[in-house]
Amino acid sequence: MYLISGLVETVSPARCRKSCIDNDPGKFYNESVAKKTRERDPFSFQVGRYKGRSTQGTPPVFRHPECEFQLFLSGTGAYFIKNRTYRVGKNSLIFINCNQIHHYLPHPDSCIERLNLLFNPGLLKLRPAAAKIFRRFRKWRHLVLSEKEATAARFLLEEIRAENDSNLPYRDEICLDNIEKLLIIFYRCGLRGGKTEKQVRTPFIQQLLGFIENSFTSEISLAQVAKRFNRSPFSISRLFKKYLGIGFKEYLISRRIDEAKHLLEESQKSVSSIAYTTGFRDLSTFNERFRR
Incomplete structure (x- = not known):
């Protein structure tokens, strides 16, 4: 199997004023590489990380053929998906379906830290149970995870990144295991009432x-x-x-x-x-x- 390299961008405190337009994980998305990867193998994904303070300016708008999870570790703002806008904060999870227009509107005084995972839904064909969970989950856009759920999700995302960067045996299987565990955590959160459709008043x-x-x-x-x-x-x-x-x-x-x-x-x-x-x-x- 062929994997897109995991992507990580961590901004030091000295660079914390760097604009989210320059550092947003979406900017690192290489469409040409991703397209070639999808043609060769459905097992493709990227893991990204962003930490920094936003500056004023027009936020970048994204649309890509992969699904995406964004887990907010700190900071506040609003997230626009398709034709709705949601308030986000610590432990918020945003889910973006394939080819949906989306962008983030950060609070000007907020220092943001978030992790994101882009993946090809086709890889879930290898795991029927995960595919079934995903079909049920994908109608939700915004979840608020408990502290325990957010900690577990963060660990799994970091584990996916580390495995993806390694050349160890069975790394693809471990990555897929962790994606399946992520889906279970998110789906259970939604079932217990963690889902929210709270929109910004515009x-x-x-x-x-x-x-x-x-x-x-x-x-x-x-x-x-x-x-x-x-x-x-x-x-x-x-x-x-x-x-x-x-x-x-x-x-x-x-x-x-x-x-x-x-x-x-x-x-x-x-x-x-x-x-x-x-x-x-x-x-x-x-x-x-x-x-x-």
Whole structure:
């Protein structure tokens, strides 16, 4: 089996003012390496670590074909996933499904420490029990772990990183064992009531996203949305940049592409049919956007 090298970024106190934009684990994600790895073997993942203090600026926005867990060890902030925003703090666990737009909005006075694990869900085919747990778990986005659960999860993530960096026999099996244990911890946390859907109170942006969620398959424009909510196109565009880190048009196209990927995997429709169903008016535009 072929593994992507484990990735770790630890910032010393002297570098603690370094921007999260420069040090966010997502920045270390090498899409070209990951793509080649997925083609060769479904057993692929990355483990990353971030510690530091954020500075003001537009947060980076991420989307990748792997699932991701983010465990917050300290600090506070908000996490945006798809079209919702969640408050996070110590012992918060964020789960991001494949190809979902996401980014982190740190509190300006908070020093953040978190661990993240990106993995290809295909590797769970080797463990039917883990795959079953994962299917049940993936509907949740935000959990608050107990101190005991968070300590155990941190140990397992560090163990995965250490094993991945080693050349010892059976390292792949040990890594997969630990991923399965992580899923069990997270699922038990959800069953005992640790799951939470508490959202940041940004009612207007939620209204905007809800409107787009119900309308993205039809022809809608920034001007139409602005008129619908009695706002100027500039103010709508500024809200998207502030809360999502991307513009209105980019978000709309990304939402359509996400839906197209889902239909390609789950339905028997033709590519052209899916393109028109998801709001694209010609196949060439769909192909161009899909390749990006």
